[in-house]
Amino acid sequence: MEKKGISSQIFKIANNMGAWLIILLVGIVLTAATDTFLTYDNIINVLRQSCVVAITAMGASFVVLGGEIDLSTGMAATFAGCNTALLMTKMNMPIFPAILISVFVGCICGTAAGLIVTYLKIPSFMGTLGIQYVIQGMILITTNSMPITGLPEQFLALGRGYVLGWLPIPIIIMAIFFLVGTIALRYTVFGRSVMAVGENAEAAKLSGLNVNLTRIAMFTVCGFCCAFAGIVQASRMSSGQPGSGTDLSMQALAAVYIGGTFKGSMLNTLAGALAWSFVNNGLNLLGVNAYWQKVALGIIIIFAVALDILRARLSTAKH
Amino acid sequence: MDETSEVLRLTKINKSFPGVKALTDIHFSLQKGEVHALVGENGAGKSTLMKILSGAYTKDSGNIEFEGRNVEITSPKFSEELGIATIYQELNLIRRITIAENVFLGRYPKKGGLIQWNKMNEDAKALFESFGIQIDVKQQLRSISLAQQQIVEIIKAVSMNAKVVIMDEPTSSLTTRETEILFRIIRELKARGTAVIFITHRLDEIYRICDRMTIMRDGCYVGTRQVKDITKGEMIAMMIGRELTQQYPVRNVELGDIVLEARNLDDGGYRVKNVSFSVRAGEVLGFAGLVGAGRTETMRLIFGADKKAGGQILIDGKEVRINHPRNAIAHKIGFVTENRKEEGLFLRSTVRVNTVMAALGKIMRLRWFFDFEKEKEIAKDYVKKLNTVTPSVNQKVMFLSGGNQQKVVLAKWLFSDSRIVIFDEPTRGIDVGAKREIYEIINQLAAEGKVILVVSSEMEEIMGISDRILVMHEGEISGELKKEEFSQNLITEFAVGGK
Numbered sequence: 176m177e178k179k180g181i182s183s184q185i186f187k188i189a190n191n192m193g194a195w196l197i198i199l200l201v202g203i204v205l206t207a208a209t210d211t212f213l214t215y216d217n218i219i220n221v222l223r224q225s226c227v228v229a230i231t232a233m234g235a236s237f238v239v240l241g242g243e244i245d246l247s248t249g250m251a252a253t254f255a256g257c258n259t260a261l262l263m264t265k266m267n268m269p270i271f272p273a274i275l276i277s278v279f280v281g282c283i284c285g286t287a288a289g290l291i292v293t294y295l296k297i298p299s300f301m302g303t304l305g306i307q308y309v310i311q312g313m314i315l316i317t318t319n320s321m322p323i324t325g326l327p328e329q330f331l332a333l334g335r336g337y338v339l340g341w342l343p344i345p346i347i348i349m350a351i352f353f354l355v356g357t358i359a360l361r362y363t364v365f366g367r368s369v370m371a372v373g374e375n376a377e378a379a380k381l382s383g384l385n386v387n388l389t390r391i392a393m394f395t396v397c398g399f400c401c402a403f404a405g406i407v408q409a410s411r412m413s414s415g416q417p418g419s420g421t422d423l424s425m426q427a428l429a430a431v432y433i434g435g436t437f438k439g440s441m442l443n444t445l446a447g448a449l450a451w452s453f454v455n456n457g458l459n460l461l462g463v464n465a466y467w468q469k470v471a472l473g474i475i476i477i478f479a480v481a482l483d484i485l486r487a488r489l490s491t492a493k494h
Numbered sequence: 495m496d497e498t499s500e501v502l503r504l505t506k507i508n509k510s511f512p513g514v515k516a517l518t519d520i521h522f523s524l525q526k527g528e529v530h531a532l533v534g535e536n537g538a539g540k541s542t543l544m545k546i547l548s549g550a551y552t553k554d555s556g557n558i559e560f561e562g563r564n565v566e567i568t569s570p571k572f573s574e575e576l577g578i579a580t581i582y583q584e585l586n587l588i589r590r591i592t593i594a595e596n597v598f599l600g601r602y603p604k605k606g607g608l609i610q611w612n613k614m615n616e617d618a619k620a621l622f623e624s625f626g627i628q629i630d631v632k633q634q635l636r637s638i639s640l641a642q643q644q645i646v647e648i649i650k651a652v653s654m655n656a657k658v659v660i661m662d663e664p665t666s667s668l669t670t671r672e673t674e675i676l677f678r679i680i681r682e683l684k685a686r687g688t689a690v691i692f693i694t695h696r697l698d699e700i701y702r703i704c705d706r707m708t709i710m711r712d713g714c715y716v717g718t719r720q721v722k723d724i725t726k727g728e729m730i731a732m733m734i735g736r737e738l739t740q741q742y743p744v745r746n747v748e749l750g751d752i753v754l755e756a757r758n759l760d761d762g763g764y765r766v767k768n769v770s771f772s773v774r775a776g777e778v779l780g781f782a783g784l785v786g787a788g789r790t791e792t793m794r795l796i797f798g799a800d801k802k803a804g805g806q807i808l809i810d811g812k813e814v815r816i817n818h819p820r821n822a823i824a825h826k827i828g829f830v831t832e833n834r835k836e837e838g839l840f841l842r843s844t845v846r847v848n849t850v851m852a853a854l855g856k857i858m859r860l861r862w863f864f865d866f867e868k869e870k871e872i873a874k875d876y877v878k879k880l881n882t883v884t885p886s887v888n889q890k891v892m893f894l895s896g897g898n899q900q901k902v903v904l905a906k907w908l909f910s911d912s913r914i915v916i917f918d919e920p921t922r923g924i925d926v927g928a929k930r931e932i933y934e935i936i937n938q939l940a941a942e943g944k945v946i947l948v949v950s951s952e953m954e955e956i957m958g959i960s961d962r963i964l965v966m967h968e969g970e971i972s973g974e975l976k977k978e979e980f981s982q983n984l985i986t987e988f989a990v991g992g993k
């Protein structure tokens with residue numbers, strides 16, 4: 176009996192840790208297997224690499240928690256990055272207004288997705304797939320499919336700069352996003368409404384929540400996050416890259432599911448995104464061939480989500 | 495009955511969940527060809543015991559004897575192979591294929607690797623006919639009503655030549671007609687020697703269809719009786735551990751002014767036609783009628799859940815615009831819906847989250863942020879007030895029993911300060927003791943001068959708690975009865991559109 180108590184206690188802790196557990200395991204294995212893993216440079220590097228995916232994934236989390244899916248996040252991010260670059264180079268706009276306008280356009284993309292899903296009643300899977308192609312087209316039209324280079328030096332600080340000489344700015348941006356996101360999800364009517372609509376839209380409506388507005392708002396918030404992620408991305412790569420966003424949507428969704436965000440905490444998404452980067456990093460350090468890395472990552476997604484489902488089943492049914 | 499006819503014997507079954515001892519030393523024995531009722535209050539452990547038999551849960555300790563052999567039921571598949579068929583409340587059917595395919599899903603008749611469609615359709619037809627049901631088995635499942643789908647589910651389960659059939663509250667979502675069909679199926683099963691375990695909260699059904707009954711209370715075994723030897727009063731006393739002298743508590747409320755008035759409500763000629771009525775403060779107004787008479791739809795119009803095509807709603811004599819539940823809640827209307835799981839609750843959320851859901855504005859700090867301490871206090875408060883049985887306010891609602899779930903829904907509407915409370919089938923799936931508690935809450939609300947609208951298909955209930963009854967027939971109000979005129983005959987007559 177006593178023993179069962181302890182093991183169920185451990186189980187509970189493991190269950191609550193979600194993807195943090197993966198990070199911990201990867202960390203332990205790699206610390207033992209390599210001496211390059213547990214160094215300041217490597218860890219900071221991994222964190223920095225995670226920023227774009229993590230911020231995008233945070234946006235996607237709101238949509239997924241609200242019971243929908245968004246396939247256009249990566250494109251929306253790329254669009255914002257290219258827009259900022261275009262505005263700054265071709266139109267000689269100062270940095271701040273350029274960012275502002277691009278973020279605004281990102282929000283509009285999100286809102287458009289929200290309106291389509293809410294009022295045309297198209298399943299979000301198809302609706303956002305359509306949006307993603309529309310945005311891709313817009314990117315190709317505006318950039319002519321050419322990378323936009325020659326971005327101002329100050330702008331590059333956003334993705335490459337440091338505060339106090341050691342703390343990368345993108346990590347600070349990521350931290351701020353997750354702080355605000357966590358508060359928004361836990362402590363505000365918006366967050367509660369998103370979860371309620373995602374769980375049972377009819378009951379949410381009958382409890383007096385504004386279901387339509389919630390749906391539109393969560394897509395808008397998602398668009399906002401994506402736009403910001405895309406701008407950080409452009410800064411990191413010192414250019415607006417029209418082709419950079421194809422994989423990002425999927426990585427963001429993977430982070431949400433690997434993280435087990437359904438448990439209701441935004442930090443799980445962060446864990447999901449970080450776990451992804453750490454596994455990537457680990458495979459690199461272990462010298463796994465880039466093609467095999469893809470295979471490994473695919474398997475890890477399946478494994479992580481299967482584990483999550485198993486965990487959910489264990490914690491409800493058997494005990 | 496001799497020893498050899500026993501198919502199933504459970505001894506000393508125990509089962510715990512974290513914080514809950516669901517079953518303690520349960521005994522149960524089942525004879526061949528009998529219909530055995532399993533009764534007890536909400537949360538008594540009936541479903542848990544059945545889930546142990548069906549392999550969904552594993553017991554902590556105890557012994558299961560099936561046809562004289564000791565068995566360990568480790569999985570749903572094993573249970574099925576033993577010959578135990580379980581009919582779940584949720585449908586496990588596929589809507590886009592035919593009835594026949596659903597029945598034979600996974601065991602299609604084949605010849606040379608190809609499915610023999612004709613044979614399958616004929617077999618399915620014969621199967622339904624053997625239970626006296628005429629139905630076109632070639633139609634898609636989604637083209638028949640939900641209640642009929644339930645019948646298909648039942649036929650499918652019993653078609654596997656089960657020796658024991660478990661039915662957990664099969665009648666709670668069936669109409670009268672389908673209930674009759676179900677009883678016919680049960681009688682046929684009985685004639686074939688199949689044993690049926692029948693869980694219900696409707697005591698008169700026990701007298702109609704069951705031979706023996708086993709009573710459980712708080713996870714313990716209370717006793718097994720022959721149905722013909724026991725009175726309803728004795729049954730209830732065994733279930734709740736005390737006498738329940740009066741199922742419907744008396745109410746003495748002076749009626750006040752007219753609070754709510756509906757004029758010519760209409761949904762465009764579908765289910766609600768020209769409905770008008772008014773209710774006074776402290777009054778309990780009942781809505782009787784057959785299933786499908788438009789009562790739920792009328793309530794949804796009042797609450798703004800569906801669009802009105804015409805008509806007005808007046809509160810305190812002033813016309814109000816209600817186009818969305820949000821408006822209704824702002825006018826202090828609450829709606830305890832008919833299907834608490836689909837429309838009332840967030841099952842995967844906790845008791846506390848559910849309690850505050852209709853009045854989030856009341857737990858804010860600094861206007862924008864939730865005050866979790868306050869939320870917890872409030873939820874605890876209502877758990878105490880309504881006697882909700884839950885290990886804590888952080889328990890997910892899906893783990894509560896039916897009656898306690900209903901109390902959580904009630905708490906939500908009490909916390910949102912409702913003055914006008916609509917109850918749609920408030921006691922569906924709820925045990926006698928909890929029913930009485932719900933009636934008491936209704937009385938208390940009426941005594942506080944609130945307005946109560948009750949929709950119920952249970953004749954006794956509606957007559958027991960209402961001050962006045964409106965009867966609906968095909969979307970219209972076909973009759974009104976004052977308390978002294980209440981009679982089952984009169985209501986039925988109005989309900990079928992007579993007079």
Ligand SMILES: Nc1ncnc2c1ncn2[C@@H]1O[C@H](COP(=O)(O)OP(=O)(O)OP(=O)(O)O)[C@@H](O)[C@H]1O
Pocket residue numbers: 491492511512514515516534535536537538539540541542543893894895896897923925
């Ligand atoms: N998976 C679970 N986890 C935790 N507690 C559970 C779980 N399933 C059931 N319980 C608890 O076990 C007790 C027995 O529940 P059970 O569902 O068997 O009651 P019941 O007799 O079927 O009630 P009802 O008439 O309302 O259906 C209840 O206190 C319930 O809250």
Ligand SMILES: [Mg+2]
Pocket residue numbers: 540541542662
């Ligand atoms: Mg039950």
